[in-house]
Amino acid sequence: MRPFSYTRAQTVQAAVQALASDPQAVLLAGGTNLIDLMKYEVERPGAIIDINRLPLNFIDDLPDGGIRIGALVTNSSVAHDERVRTRYPLLASAILAGASPQLRNAATTGGNLVQRTRCYYFYDPATPCNKRQPGSGCAAIGGVNRIHAILGASDSCIAVHPSDMCVALAALGATIEVEGPAGRRDIAFSDFHRLPGDRPELDNTLQSGELVVAIRLEPNHFAVHHTYLKLRDRLSYAFALVSVAVAVELSNDRLVDVRVALGGVAHKPWRDRLVEAEFAGVVADEEAFQKLAERLLSGAKGHGGNHFKIPLAAKAIVRALKQATSGRLQDQAAKSVQ
Amino acid sequence: MPIQSKAVGLPLSRVEGPLKVTGGARYAAEYFQPGMLFGVVVPATIAAGQIASIDVSAAERFAGVVKIFTHENRPSTAYRDSKWKDQVALPGHPFRPLESDRILFDGQPVALVVAESFEAARDAATLVRVHYLPEESHTDLMRAIHTSYCPPIPRAKEMMPPPPRGNAQAAFDRATNRISADYRMDGEHHNPMELFATTVLLGDDGTLTIHDKTQGSQNSQDYVCNVFGLATETVVVRNAYVGGAFGQALRPKYQLFFAVMASLDLKRSMKVEMSRREMFYLTWRPSSFQTVSLAADREGHLQAIRHHAVHATSRYEDYQENVANWSGLAYRCDNVELSYEIVKLDVSTPGDMRAPGAATGVTALEAAMDELAYEVGIDPLELRLRNFVHRDQNQDKDLTSKALHACYREGAARFGWAGRSPEPGSMRDGVDLVGWGMATGLWEASMSPAEAKVQYCANGTVVVSAAASDIGTGTYTILGQIAAECFDLQIGDVTVRLGDSTLPKTGVEGGSWTAASSGSAVQAAAKAVIATLLKHAGELHNSPLARASADEVEVAEGRLVLEANHQVGVAISEIMATAGLSSIEESAEVGPDKALARKFAAYTHSAVFVEVKVDSELGVIRVTRVVSAVAAGRILNPKTARSQILGGIVMGLGMALHEEGMIDHRTGRIVNHNLAEYHIPAHADVEDLQVIFVDEDDDKASPIGVKGLGEIGIVGVAAAISNAIFHATGKRVRSFPITIDKILESEIRQ
Numbered sequence A: 001m002r003p004f005s006y007t008r009a010q011t012v013q014a015a016v017q018a019l020a021s022d023p024q025a026v027l028l029a030g031g032t033n034l035i036d037l038m039k040y041e042v043e044r045p046g047a048i049i050d051i052n053r054l055p056l057n058f059i060d061d062l063p064d065g066g067i068r069i070g071a072l073v074t075n076s077s078v079a080h081d082e083r084v085r086t087r088y089p090l091l092a093s094a095i096l097a098g099a100s101p102q103l104r105n106a107a108t109t110g111g112n113l114v115q116r117t118r119c120y121y122f123y124d125p126a127t128p129c130n131k132r133q134p135g136s137g138c139a140a141i142g143g144v145n146r147i148h149a150i151l152g153a154s155d156s157c158i159a160v161h162p163s164d165m166c167v168a169l170a171a172l173g174a175t176i177e178v179e180g181p182a183g184r185r186d187i188a189f190s191d192f193h194r195l196p197g198d199r200p201e202l203d204n205t206l207q208s209g210e211l212v213v214a215i216r217l218e219p220n221h222f223a224v225h226h227t228y229l230k231l232r233d234r235l236s237y238a239f240a241l242v243s244v245a246v247a248v249e250l251s252n253d254r255l256v257d258v259r260v261a262l263g264g265v266a267h268k269p270w271r272d273r274l275v276e277a278e279f280a281g282v283v284a285d286e287e288a289f290q291k292l293a294e295r296l297l298s299g300a301k302g303h304g305g306n307h308f309k310i311p312l313a314a315k316a317i318v319r320a321l322k323q324a325t326s327g328r329l330q331d332q333a334a335k336s337v338q
Numbered sequence B: 001m002p003i004q005s006k007a008v009g010l011p012l013s014r015v016e017g018p019l020k021v022t023g024g025a026r027y028a029a030e031y032f033q034p035g036m037l038f039g040v041v042v043p044a045t046i047a048a049g050q051i052a053s054i055d056v057s058a059a060e061r062f063a064g065v066v067k068i069f070t071h072e073n074r075p076s077t078a079y080r081d082s083k084w085k086d087q088v089a090l091p092g093h094p095f096r097p098l099e100s101d102r103i104l105f106d107g108q109p110v111a112l113v114v115a116e117s118f119e120a121a122r123d124a125a126t127l128v129r130v131h132y133l134p135e136e137s138h139t140d141l142m143r144a145i146h147t148s149y150c151p152p153i154p155r156a157k158e159m160m161p162p163p164p165r166g167n168a169q170a171a172f173d174r175a176t177n178r179i180s181a182d183y184r185m186d187g188e189h190h191n192p193m194e195l196f197a198t199t200v201l202l203g204d205d206g207t208l209t210i211h212d213k214t215q216g217s218q219n220s221q222d223y224v225c226n227v228f229g230l231a232t233e234t235v236v237v238r239n240a241y242v243g244g245a246f247g248q249a250l251r252p253k254y255q256l257f258f259a260v261m262a263s264l265d266l267k268r269s270m271k272v273e274m275s276r277r278e279m280f281y282l283t284w285r286p287s288s289f290q291t292v293s294l295a296a297d298r299e300g301h302l303q304a305i306r307h308h309a310v311h312a313t314s315r316y317e318d319y320q321e322n323v324a325n326w327s328g329l330a331y332r333c334d335n336v337e338l339s340y341e342i343v344k345l346d347v348s349t350p351g352d353m354r355a356p357g358a359a360t361g362v363t364a365l366e367a368a369m370d371e372l373a374y375e376v377g378i379d380p381l382e383l384r385l386r387n388f389v390h391r392d393q394n395q396d397k398d399l400t401s402k403a404l405h406a407c408y409r410e411g412a413a414r415f416g417w418a419g420r421s422p423e424p425g426s427m428r429d430g431v432d433l434v435g436w437g438m439a440t441g442l443w444e445a446s447m448s449p450a451e452a453k454v455q456y457c458a459n460g461t462v463v464v465s466a467a468a469s470d471i472g473t474g475t476y477t478i479l480g481q482i483a484a485e486c487f488d489l490q491i492g493d494v495t496v497r498l499g500d501s502t503l504p505k506t507g508v509e510g511g512s513w514t515a516a517s518s519g520s521a522v523q524a525a526a527k528a529v530i531a532t533l534l535k536h537a538g539e540l541h542n543s544p545l546a547r548a549s550a551d552e553v554e555v556a557e558g559r560l561v562l563e564a565n566h567q568v569g570v571a572i573s574e575i576m577a578t579a580g581l582s583s584i585e586e587s588a589e590v591g592p593d594k595a596l597a598r599k600f601a602a603y604t605h606s607a608v609f610v611e612v613k614v615d616s617e618l619g620v621i622r623v624t625r626v627v628s629a630v631a632a633g634r635i636l637n638p639k640t641a642r643s644q645i646l647g648g649i650v651m652g653l654g655m656a657l658h659e660e661g662m663i664d665h666r667t668g669r670i671v672n673h674n675l676a677e678y679h680i681p682a683h684a685d686v687e688d689l690q691v692i693f694v695d696e697d698d699d700k701a702s703p704i705g706v707k708g709l710g711e712i713g714i715v716g717v718a719a720a721i722s723n724a725i726f727h728a729t730g731k732r733v734r735s736f737p738i739t740i741d742k743i744l745e746s747e748i749r750q
Helices: A012-021 A034-039 A075-080 A082-087 A089-096 A101-106 A109-114 A165-172 A273-278 A286-296 A309-326 B017-021 B057-061 B118-125 B141-147 B168-174 B217-228 B254-266 B277-281 B358-376 B380-386 B404-415 B475-486 B514-538 B572-579 B594-599 B638-657 B717-729 B740-749
Strands: A005-008 A025-028 A047-050 A059-061 A067-070 A175-180 A183-188 A211-217 A226-232 A240-251 A254-263 B037-043 B049-055 B065-069 B109-115 B129-134 B177-185 B197-202 B208-212 B235-238 B270-273 B288-296 B302-313 B336-344 B397-399 B427-429 B432-444 B450-457 B462-465 B494-497 B553-556 B559-562 B565-571 B583-590 B603-615 B621-631 B688-693
Touching: A012 A025, A012 A047, A012 A175, A012 A211, A059 A082, A067 A082, A075 A082, A075 A089, A075 A101, A075 A109, A082 A089, A089 A165, A089 A226, A089 A240, A109 A165, A109 A211, A165 A211, A165 A226, A165 A240, A165 A254, A226 A309, A240 A309, A254 A273, A254 A286, A254 A309, A273 A286, A286 A309, A309 B740, B037 B118, B037 B254, B037 B277, B049 B109, B057 B065, B057 B118, B065 B118, B065 B254, B109 B118, B109 B254, B141 B288, B141 B302, B141 B336, B168 B288, B168 B302, B168 B336, B177 B358, B197 B254, B208 B217, B208 B254, B217 B235, B217 B254, B254 B270, B288 B358, B302 B358, B358 B380, B358 B432, B358 B638, B358 B717, B380 B404, B380 B432, B404 B432, B404 B603, B404 B621, B404 B688, B432 B717, B450 B475, B450 B514, B462 B475, B462 B514, B475 B494, B475 B514, B514 B553, B514 B559, B514 B572, B514 B583, B553 B565, B559 B572, B565 B572, B603 B717, B621 B638, B621 B717, B638 B688, B638 B717
Parallel strands: A005 A047, A025 A047, B037 B270, B208 B235, B302 B336, B462 B494, B621 B688
Antiparallel strands: A059 A067, A067 A211, A175 A183, A175 A211, A226 A240, A240 A254, B037 B109, B049 B129, B065 B109, B177 B288, B197 B208, B197 B270, B288 B302, B427 B432, B432 B603, B450 B462, B450 B583, B553 B559, B559 B565, B603 B621
């Protein structure tokens, strides 16, 4: 860790200004990812702007029946909020599948969105990594890549986004409110994280000086038929090998609206609306689920160590769809897969 | 003097527990002195090659930096290898930090940055620029396996496989039922809670008081004196509390060397603590490859056993452990051929990690026994019962005791083994496949030379002291119990002092021998105190004990009495007052009984029963139940004993399903060197664990009837889990850890 300046922002505007005026500055909220990266010398900020005192710790009802969650609400507070639990149980469930209670108590909603991707080599400054040092190469390709991406990767980067919360938000179609030097704007969730392409150093589409203020969720019909299924190497405190967030609206055993988002498989929570649309009106049975999984994974590509993720993801999608359509959502406190 | 059950045998909480949970127990890194300096190591980022140059200029300019040590300016130290060899050193050349520009393994220290604060040292360490000339590295055991060799210099005679008996090949060829299988294990990396750390406090008179994370204070003391040419009386090493060690801290680590080196060079007190990452570059359980071939007749009686074991070692030392020999003594068999080789790789020297050798070799043997049970078509437990042997056929010796039958019986009953349906995949719980597997565990019960001192004070309290180490196992507690028993006191009346090189000589704490060795020494010293009391009692006027011999007396309720008649005796206070003594202090030394060892071999045994549930579609594995039944002689404290076995089971669970050092063989570097990516079981992975201690009387394994418990808990666990997975799924995964990808691959294969 290198010496850095520390300031505490009192207003959102002040934070934006401080961030925009110093290219070496970063925002500090829960710090559960940033501080680790600083200890590993992956992040070397010259200035830290502590935003924990900003008035962004709120969960508000919206007039349309939706909900607005401030960027500084901790993951635990979101997961245990009564309104979230009853109206957006998928979100609560996904959060509880992540990290550990200690981390969820510190990590914030905004921080969860902007956490860096997961890769052994990204975390080790002694290795090449296009994300850490653009142009240096990707050590994960041809290296130890059991945990890496099977979808949407590029020749520059095969890292995966590690969030559980974001997979649920992708399925639910959240909107992200950001504030920057040019004022406030909304970003559709699917446009927030990005694929690596040839600019893997960019995890998301935030512009310079922008900070996440809140996320908004519209009212939906998914409170009954949904699930978050996370498969990992141990039962707690482990990133997903593959995770699946499913939200379904059913009518007479047919899929009216089906949403499937995948975690642990790509540089961003993976969703394919075109594939989802193909299954609108289809009878919700195992055959349809298998086809849907096949279609979702049609472009999947392994890199050696992670080939297994392709069949595993297919199985997980089918199981999650079965759980969601039968109303037997995965209980995150349960040790077995339901 | 038989010890009665009063303090000994009670499930007492560990005496230092309150200190540990309130922060009162200070570990090696928790000693401070104004003006002390802090050192941080720069680890190498190549696995083989040479340092072309090191640029320390930026680091040296960093505020607070005092000095940066590299191979270019390291103070001179002992020249001969013999000076660098600690008590448990291996054949080969001990590693010498900053000795030259050669890089022998990933993470090798290439510089020590010393600064006025830990933070300054850590930050400056990132500014050291090293230019390497990397060479091709070889870290993949399987790719180098053709270079395996028998260690030319054995680490210990008994680690070498015994000569073949009978004709295993011929018996195998003609047997009706046979299996032969290869088992692979990836390297495992020790990660006890406490990081390696050394604090050196420099006295005004030039003496060094060293707080070191070690399993042997006197081993560290000898090492420091030999390497730096210091007189023994000028160096004291303490390790009062050790936050887990499991074998990793048997040998001195480089932080000890660095802390002393910098302290002597800079004439300041010093502290060097490793990072979690550095813990991955030291003393690991080596990656291994084993082939086990078993043959049996139609009834399952073993006709032939062949076990070939190969594991990794470093370029500079021949690490060795007893991997294959267990296969020659676990079961009755007259045709046995065991072989053992090692392979040099560009890695740091592996080392002992809980049940070294047995955790590896018995896993392969017991997985193979399970395969044989299906081949013969009998229950896996029945196969083991049919091949039970009450003799060490490797050494052709009787056993001091072997209550393994009771382990099988009581373990199976508690587990409900009789309800097992033999067919793989035949037991279900909803979508989960249920599997029941079992394995035998064994480990040697040995003693090592140990001294202890017991002081009986006139106020009826006792002080026990020895240079033994309590590495979290409960040594303070059980030694206190033994002393309390000898003097008919409560454990609260006994103070136990350990972890100090000035105390009576004790070897390193390892091999499960401490309870038997130091425990016997404490009992012997207590007997000597009682003999002295008797001598003084005999000098009393009209002493009722004038004719009694030391064998005939004991202490009861503050009196020295005849064992046969407690009415006859004298108050100890009276004896001591008359003799004008405020305390009596005696020492004793114990060691292995060589005459007994010529005739008898001693082992601990266990039977491990495991239930797993495997999701039939997804391959997700959970260990839902474990029953471990252990025969380990006399159990001094059922509570600390149970904790030892529980810890062993959890470590076995990690070995079976989680632990795996991942190496990028292109560079020879470990990629998952942190506890987020190197997985051990989380609490959620640990479900119902049950421990049974079966009765086992043993008057030969040690004078106090104890066999030791540190290792036996892990042995057999990984095999029982893999056997249960086979029973659940019909899939035999012979590569550890058994992760979900391997389950899926075996599905695709079949």
